[in-house]
Amino acid sequence: MNKGEYTLQRESEFAWRIDPTGKMRVPGVVYADESLIEGMDDKVFEQLANVASLPGIVQAAYAMPDAHWGYGFPIGGVAAFDPDEGGVVSAGGVGFDISCGVRCLRTGLTVDDIEPHKKKLADQLYKHIPVGVGSTGRIHLNDKGMQGMLRGGARWAVEQGFGNPEDLEHIEERGCMAGADPAEVSDRARKRQQDEMGTLGSGNHYLEVQRVAEIYDRNTAAAFGLQVDDVVIFIHCGSRGLGHQIGTEFLKYMVLAASQHKIELPDRELACAPINSELGQAYLGAMRAGINCALANRQIITHLTREVFADVLPKADLTLLFDVSHNTCKVEAHRVQGGERKLYVHRKGATRAFGPGHPEIPETLRAVGQPVLIGGSMGTESHVLVGTEQGADLSFHSACHGAGRAMSRHQASKQWRGRSLVDELAERGIQIRSPSMRGVAEEAPGAYKDVRAVVDAAEKAGLARKVARLEPHVCVKG
DNA sequence: ATGTAC
Numbered sequence: 001m002n003k004g005e006y007t008l009q010r011e012s013e014f015a016w017r018i019d020p021t022g023k024m025r026v027p028g029v030v031y032a033d034e035s036l037i038e039g040m041d042d043k044v045f046e047q048l049a050n051v052a053s054l055p056g057i058v059q060a061a062y063a064m065p066d067a068h069w070g071y072g073f074p075i076g077g078v079a080a081f082d083p084d085e086g087g088v089v090s091a092g093g094v095g096f097d098i099s100c101g102v103r104c105l106r107t108g109l110t111v112d113d114i115e116p117h118k119k120k121l122a123d124q125l126y127k128h129i130p131v132g133v134g135s136t137g138r139i140h141l142n143d144k145g146m147q148g149m150l151r152g153g154a155r156w157a158v159e160q161g162f163g164n165p166e167d168l169e170h171i172e173e174r175g176c177m178a179g180a181d182p183a184e185v186s187d188r189a190r191k192r193q194q195d196e197m198g199t200l201g202s203g204n205h206y207l208e209v210q211r212v213a214e215i216y217d218r219n220t221a222a223a224f225g226l227q228v229d230d231v232v233i234f235i236h237c238g239s240r241g242l243g244h245q246i247g248t249e250f251l252k253y254m255v256l257a258a259s260q261h262k263i264e265l266p267d268r269e270l271a272c273a274p275i276n277s278e279l280g281q282a283y284l285g286a287m288r289a290g291i292n293c294a295l296a297n298r299q300i301i302t303h304l305t306r307e308v309f310a311d312v313l314p315k316a317d318l319t320l321l322f323d324v325s326h327n328t329c330k331v332e333a334h335r336v337q338g339g340e341r342k343l344y345v346h347r348k349g350a351t352r353a354f355g356p357g358h359p360e361i362p363e364t365l366r367a368v369g370q371p372v373l374i375g376g377s378m379g380t381e382s383h384v385l386v387g388t389e390q391g392a393d394l395s396f397h398s399a400c401h402g403a404g405r406a407m408s409r410h411q412a413s414k415q416w417r418g419r420s421l422v423d424e425l426a427e428r429g430i431q432i433r434s435p436s437m438r439g440v441a442e443e444a445p446g447a448y449k450d451v452r453a454v455v456d457a458a459e460k461a462g463l464a465r466k467v468a469r470l471e472p473h474v475c476v477k478g
Numbered sequence: 479a480t481g482t483a484c
Contacts, residue, residue, distance in 0.1 A: 071479095097479040134481050192481070203479050244480045327479085409482095478479095 001034075004042030006049060014461035015394075017060075018045060023053040023266065031395065031461040032065040036453060039406060043069040050266040051079050055274070056087025058336055058343055062395050064350050065457035066404030066449060071096070072269030075349035075405075078398040080334065082343055083275035088263065089283055090272035091254055093346035094329050096247040098287055099294030100205075100238030101325035102351075102373040102401075103171075104384065105302065107309065108317040109231040111211040114473065117312055118209075118431050122474045124308045125207060126433035129301060131478050133202045133436070136195035139300065146190050149197070150182040153292030154323075157299035162198075163306075167299065169362045171323040172352065175299070177292050181285025185242070186249055189286075192241030193293060198300035202439060202478035204402070205237040206375075207305065209474035210382060216466040220386050223368040224321055226468050233318070234382055234470070235301050236375045237478075238327065239294040246290050250283045275344055284329070291328060298323055321384075322362075322371040326351045326401035334396050345396050353387035353399040353464045372464045374455055377403045377448035378432065378440070379425045381471050383455045385464035399464040403451035412447035413438055425475075434477035443477065 001008045001016070008016040008030070016037060018028035028048035030037065044067050051073055052061040058080045067076030072092030081087030114121060130137045141149060148156045154175030155168055168175035200207060212230040215221045226232070239246075254271035257279045265271065273280040302318070309316040329346045336343075354361050354370040361370045372385035380403065391397045407415075418437025421444055425432050434440050452469075459466050 095479075100479070201479075202482085205479080238479070241480070248480085 001037060003045045006045045008037065014457055018049060020052065024049055026052050026057050027060045028052050029060045030063040030067065031457060031463060033453065033457045036065050036449065036457055039449065040067060041069045044074045047072065047074045048077065050270055051077060053266055054088055054270065054272060055263055056081045056085040058082050062398065064398065064400040065454045066400040066402055068404045070348065072267055073346070073348050076400060077348045078346065078350045078395055080343040080345045080396050081275060082341055087275050087344060088272035089275050089280045089329055089344055090270060090346065091247050091250040091283060092269050092271060093348055094287060095327035095348045096244050097238035097327055098243030098246060098290030099325040100327040101294060101298070101323065102375050103235045103298045103302065103323035104321040104371065104373050105233040105305070105318045106225050106321055107231045107233060109313060110229045111231060113313060114209065114231055118474055121209065121312050122431035122433050124312050125305065125474065125476050128308050129207060129304050129476060130199040131435060131476055135199040135201070137198040139197040141194045141197060146194065147182050149296050150185060150289035150292055151180050152176055153295035154299035157296040162300045162303035167302065167320045170320040171295060172325060175295055177288045177295065179285065180288035180292050182289050184282045184286035185246060185289050189242045189245035192245050196240045197297060198304060199240060200237045200301065200476065200478050201240050202436065204443060205478040206378065207301065207476045208234045208472050210234060210470040210472050212468050213381065213471040214469040216468065220368050220467045223365065224371060224384065224467060226384065232470060233305060234373065234375055235298055237297060237301065239290045240297065242293045243290040246286045250286065253279055287329060291325065294325065295323065322373065324351055324371070324373055332396070335392065343396070347398055349401050350398045351401045352397060353391050354397050355387045355389040355391055372399050374400060374451065375402045376451035377445045378443045378475055378477055379430055379445045379472060380451055381469050383451065383466060383470065384468040385455060385458065386467050387464055388462055390462045391464065394462055400454050400458045403448040403454055405447060406449045407447040409442040412444050413441045416441040416444040416446070430472050431474045432477055440477060
């Protein structure tokens with residue numbers, strides 16, 4: 001199939017390859033069905049080819065089934081770099097919302113428990129959890145608090161009384177990203193964050209109360225503690241102003257660094273620095289502090305959610321299934337051409353998906369594999385998947401992260417009215433609360449790809465296996 | 479994603 005100036009070779013029903021041309025060092029590989037490929041903007045393939053031309057890239061540049069056009073790297077993109085081969089780290093390859101991710105909580109409730117209380121639940125969650133552009137919370141960090149948060153992540157949040165130590169076992173990195181260097185986080189980034197802890201933010205961020213609508217894999221669902229009609233909560237948000245400020249600042253520095261290190265950038269947005277350089281290390285230190293910010297943020301929001309449930313539905317017991325980020329660069333051991341190497345894996349709008357037995361998965365889940373949390377668009381379904389063993393060879397253990405946009409925000413806001421969407425969804429039993437009706441219009445379900453097609457493609461490509469489908473009942477929307 | 483432009 002031809003997409004723009006690129007020719008895609010069909011490797012299998014769900015895998016497509018762009019052979020290296022021009023400055024590409026490795027192939028580009030896209031996991032998707034034919035219809036998803038057809039729907040992808042030509043820009044996705046151009047961006048994938050650009051990523052494949054960066055120094056030190058290993059094996060291939062990958063795009064997940066939900067891939068769409070992003071800043072420099074495609075969203076839904078995965079690229080691993082070897083520091084010993086001149087590999088780079090890129091702020092645009094992580095994304096501006098550092099460690100944006102999803103956390104899933106079980107509630108111990110069934111849909112019958114919440115049905116009579118949905119409006120109150122929606123109102124109270126909306127009242128209690130700050131949401132929207134520039135939203136601030138009740139937490140105001142001084143210098144010491146900021147330092148503790150940037151180093152400690154969710155562990156810091158638990159020490160401050162937000163949640164309990166058991167939560168930490170079910171968060172990537174056990175809630176605390178090692179190697180964070182707060183000294184690399186600018187005063188401006190700190191200032192932007194000091195009143196924003198425990199806030200959802202805007203755009204596609206949300207907190208959703210959902211019902212388990214269907215189980216695909218009974219054994220894994222049992223291991224995850226999920227059954228049909230159970231109520232679960234998805235929290236989708238990131239590192240707010242802090243992550244954005246870090247991304248913005250380092251992007252500028254990386255444009256200069258790339259030129260100093262004689263790295264040819266096919267696109268300025270791919271600005272990067274060698275991993276083994278002062279700036280590369282500084283970014284990694286700052287980015288890891290950003291990861292801790294996002295982990296702490298989701299931990300505090302969890303605490304606020306527990307407070308609301310204790311009030312509205314006191315028999316609820318909110319326990320953490322898992323917390324996984326989808327905008328990161330992480331050092332991981334991967335087998336490449338027979339040998340094991342330490343690679344810097346960029347996942348931008350892509351979820352880590354470790355298979356069964358992986359040492360970094362919490363012990364209680366290790367036998368089955370890592371939960372892969374896929375947030376659908378507002379008013380549509382979400383999915384829980386599980387990592388596979390073959391994911392190691394397919395995508396450095398990565399899968400999709402959501403439905404993926406099919407239409408720009410601008411286009412969506414012209415096509416839908418927020419108020420009517422909220423009313424239509426309410427008629428279908430879905431309570432939406434949002435400070436921005438324009439935001440709701442931009443996030444219209446119709447502006448996204450079909451999430452079921454995305455997870456089906458991820459499963460059939462072997463990236464992850466479907467476990468459960470979730471349908472929304474209450475959504476607090478950024 | 480984002481004090482939706484510094």
